[in-house]
Amino acid sequence: MSQQIFAYIAHKNGKADDTALELLVAAKKIDSSASVTAIVAGPDAVCSEVAASYKEVWKIGIDAYPNAEVIRRALVKVLPKGAIVLAPHDTFGMDLCPGLSVKLDSAYLADAVGFEGIENGKLKVIRQEYSGMVSTHVLCDISGGAVITVRAGSFKPDEAAGAGGKVLDKTGDAGDLSETTRRFLEIVEAEAGDVDITKSEILVSVGRGIEDKDNLEMISDLAKAVGGDVSCSRPIVDAKWLEKARQVGTSGKTVKPKVYMALGISGSFQHMGGIKGNPFIVAVNKNAKAPIFQFADVGVVADILEFVPELTEKVSEMK
Amino acid sequence: MEILVCVKRVPDTSENEIAINKSGSDIVRDDLVYSVNEWDNYAVEEAIQIRDKVGGAVAVVTVGEQESEEVLRREMAMGADKGILLSDAAFKGSDGKGIASILKAEVKKGKYDLILTGAQADDGAGQVGGMLAAMLDYPYASLVNKIEVINGKKIKIGREIEGGNQEMSEIALPCVLSIQTGINEPRYVGIRGIRKVASVEIPVHGAGDLGIAAAAVGEGGAKVKRVDYFVPALGKGAEMLEGSTEEIIGKLIEMLKAKGGIK
Ligand SMILES: Cc1cc2nc3c(=O)[nH]c(=O)nc-3n(C[C@H](O)[C@H](O)[C@H](O)COP(=O)(O)OP(=O)(O)OC[C@H]3O[C@@H](n4cnc5c(N)ncnc54)[C@H](O)[C@@H]3O)c2cc1C
Ligand SMILES: Nc1ncnc2c1ncn2[C@@H]1O[C@H](COP(=O)(O)O)[C@@H](O)[C@H]1O
Numbered sequence: 001m002s003q004q005i006f007a008y009i010a011h012k013n014g015k016a017d018d019t020a021l022e023l024l025v026a027a028k029k030i031d032s033s034a035s036v037t038a039i040v041a042g043p044d045a046v047c048s049e050v051a052a053s054y055k056e057v058w059k060i061g062i063d064a065y066p067n068a069e070v071i072r073r074a075l076v077k078v079l080p081k082g083a084i085v086l087a088p089h090d091t092f093g094m095d096l097c098p099g100l101s102v103k104l105d106s107a108y109l110a111d112a113v114g115f116e117g118i119e120n121g122k123l124k125v126i127r128q129e130y131s132g133m134v135s136t137h138v139l140c141d142i143s144g145g146a147v148i149t150v151r152a153g154s155f156k157p158d159e160a161a162g163a164g165g166k167v168l169d170k171t172g173d174a175g176d177l178s179e180t181t182r183r184f185l186e187i188v189e190a191e192a193g194d195v196d197i198t199k200s201e202i203l204v205s206v207g208r209g210i211e212d213k214d215n216l217e218m219i220s221d222l223a224k225a226v227g228g229d230v231s232c233s234r235p236i237v238d239a240k241w242l243e244k245a246r247q248v249g250t251s252g253k254t255v256k257p258k259v260y261m262a263l264g265i266s267g268s269f270q271h272m273g274g275i276k277g278n279p280f281i282v283a284v285n286k287n288a289k290a291p292i293f294q295f296a297d298v299g300v301v302a303d304i305l306e307f308v309p310e311l312t313e314k315v316s317e318m319k
Numbered sequence: 320m321e322i323l324v325c326v327k328r329v330p331d332t333s334e335n336e337i338a339i340n341k342s343g344s345d346i347v348r349d350d351l352v353y354s355v356n357e358w359d360n361y362a363v364e365e366a367i368q369i370r371d372k373v374g375g376a377v378a379v380v381t382v383g384e385q386e387s388e389e390v391l392r393r394e395m396a397m398g399a400d401k402g403i404l405l406s407d408a409a410f411k412g413s414d415g416k417g418i419a420s421i422l423k424a425e426v427k428k429g430k431y432d433l434i435l436t437g438a439q440a441d442d443g444a445g446q447v448g449g450m451l452a453a454m455l456d457y458p459y460a461s462l463v464n465k466i467e468v469i470n471g472k473k474i475k476i477g478r479e480i481e482g483g484n485q486e487m488s489e490i491a492l493p494c495v496l497s498i499q500t501g502i503n504e505p506r507y508v509g510i511r512g513i514r515k516v517a518s519v520e521i522p523v524h525g526a527g528d529l530g531i532a533a534a535a536v537g538e539g540g541a542k543v544k545r546v547d548y549f550v551p552a553l554g555k556g557a558e559m560l561e562g563s564t565e566e567i568i569g570k571l572i573e574m575l576k577a578k579g580g581i582k
Contacts, residue, residue, distance in 0.1 A: 065486075069458060091480045094438075095461040098415070098449030107542035108415060110444040128551070129442040130330070133337045134346060135551040136442075141542040181458035181491040185475070190483035202580055208333060226575065227582025238501035244483055251483050259580030266332075280578040282571065283557060287336055291551075298574055299557035300567055307564065314568050315581060 002033035003142075006079065007054070008087035008096075009038050011046040019088040019150070020050055021157030026086055026150050029115045030123060038165075039078075041071050051165035061171040068095035069182045074174035076103045082145040089149035090250070097147050106145030109138065113154040118142070131268040132291035151269060193245025195229050202228030203257045205248060207271075208235040209264015209285065209304055216241060218308045219263065225315040231255065233265045249274035264304045267292030284308070320375035320468070322366040323431045324399070325422055325448070326359040328383055328390040329441040343547040355390040358437025360397075362498040364505040365466060366435055367398040373468050376400040378429070382410055382421050388521055395519065396512035397505070407525035412538030419450035421536055424529035426455060432471070434495045438462050445497065452495035460490055461497040
């Protein structure tokens with residue numbers, strides 16, 4: 001039996017997110033004969049954009065800021081029993097989906113990076129644990145439906161568009177769309193820092209491996225020597241050792257340098273999600289199994305506290 | 320304000336290399352150092368700060384085996400008033416829903432205004448908080464990085480969204496929030512603090528005490544089951560530089576020059 005799969009489309013400023021096409025690929029990977037319906041809680045512009053690749057688009061006419069509580073209520077009303085729902089594993093998906101699965105009484109599977117077919121009503125899924133240090137196969141019983149969040153970038157979209165899909169307005173079935181117990185107030189934009197790392201060509205990026213605030217000096221010394229800027233992973237900002245504006249990743253800045261040096265950074269997907277434009281990545285990490293070595297072009301297994309000062313010295317000598 | 324914080328004992332990845340056993344059935348656990356999930360520490364710190372400001376009490380709760388008591392004690396040493404261990408052979412193998420339904424049963428025994436979880440734990444799911452809220456029919460917000468108490472009925476919260484922007488909302492109490500790192504600076508806990516709470520009694524509640532049907536939780540009740548662990552196929556994989564440090568640095572500098580990495 002072919003599955004009925006729904007893809008929740010994230011959008012911003014009237015444009016569908018990149019994950020819109022990725023979810024279609026993911027759905028076909030679950031079941032190549034599935035009928036896949038896009039769900040857009042938002043404006044017509046996004047619906048028609050998405051209809052170019054999905055054969056069917058369900059519109060829920062909400063023009064307010066997306067509130068997971070409101071959208072969950074609407075989805076519970078419009079979705080058929082036993083539905084399989086895909087959504088991006090982003091900050092909205094994380095807000096919406098665990099509770100949605102409870103209300104739909106279906107299975108929940110977070111942050112899928114691969115699908116390996118269905119056997120006896122169980123979907124075989126690939127996930128990661130320990131921020132990417134190991135992968136796992138997981139069996140998810142989808143016989144009573146499932147809500148699955150999918151990691152961005154895991155399913156490469158094919159170019160094939162021109163689905164000429166139809167848009168069905170389901171707003172009438174969605175019930176009350178007003179905010180009740182959680183009321184949106186405003187968006188506070190991230191503060192700008194004294195450097196704009198999104199413009200840097202060379203980034204010397206430091207992670208938790210630096211161990212102590214005082215050691216950061218060796219990182220800025222290296223940055224100076226190579227003519228780059230210092231950026232970092234999230235724990236460095238959490239510890240208030242560097243300002244938020246220097247954080248690379250999904251909850252930080254998206255950078256597109258020519259060269260990215262990852263020093264004592266493990267390579268979590270939230271960090272790597274902020275590195276675009278296919279830079280030359282150099283990773284230095286004392287753990288040969290760190291996931292960063294899967295993404296890097298060149299790797300060195302070393303203690304950065306020893307390696308970085310030596311590298312800085314040699315670079316300076318050479319100049 | 321009565322606050323409950325859910326905490327989990329996990330392998331400390333900054334202290335351990337995670338290796339997979341021969342059959343792929345589990346990670347090698349023999350020499351692992353465990354600690355409290357990083358995100359949960361921020362949640363407990365936040366709860367303590369709220370209590371110190373507006374009064375009330377902070378309880379910490381975990382679903383786990385006997386060893387999980389140590390993380391409760393650690394959080395009590397931080398300043399939590401009470402620890403509760405939810406433990407039963409029937410809980411073993413629970414999926415996220417199982418854990419959430421066990422926690423729900425404990426929540427129902429008390430009277431909490433605010434329930435905090437971490438944004439995610441060791442397997443990166445980020446699911447238990449949202450599920451618990453839905454099961455309780457409480458409002459929920461994930462990835463919270465700011466809390467401001469308005470009154471006994473509602474609070475103002477910030478959620479961290481993409482790009483580090485912050486989504487501000489008002490949310491009614493009682494509610495469940497999952498806490499993001501960076502919301503505060505969790506206080507240091509010394510050996511002395513841990514010793515102080517070493518003999519405090521920690522109640523243990525099992526399936527019977529919580530009125531949970533054993534078949535609804537544990538491996539039998541789980542719709543999601545891990546089959547095995549494996550080492551991911553290396554993407555393109557880095558070219559690893561080898562040799563003496565001097566040789567490595569020599570090669571690296573050549574590459575950096577070629578790629579525009581030295582100005
Ligand atoms: C919703 C959400 C959003 C997030 N957004 C971001 C984001 O935008 N950016 C981000 O970076 N993270 C983000 N994170 C956090 C992310 O999941 C990881 O926790 C984080 O990226 C880990 O940072 P790290 O690599 O510096 O630390 P760790 O994962 O602790 O890695 C430290 C690395 O340093 C190595 N090391 C230790 N000592 C040394 C030494 N002396 N020499 C050499 N190597 C050493 C270790 O082997 C390890 O690989 C987010 C998480 C969530 C839940
Ligand atoms: N066994 C557990 N006991 C108590 N709380 C848990 C447990 N597992 C997860 N949690 C809570 O749920 C949060 C998110 O974990 P997870 O959904 O497993 O990624 C954690 O930070 C904890 O607050």
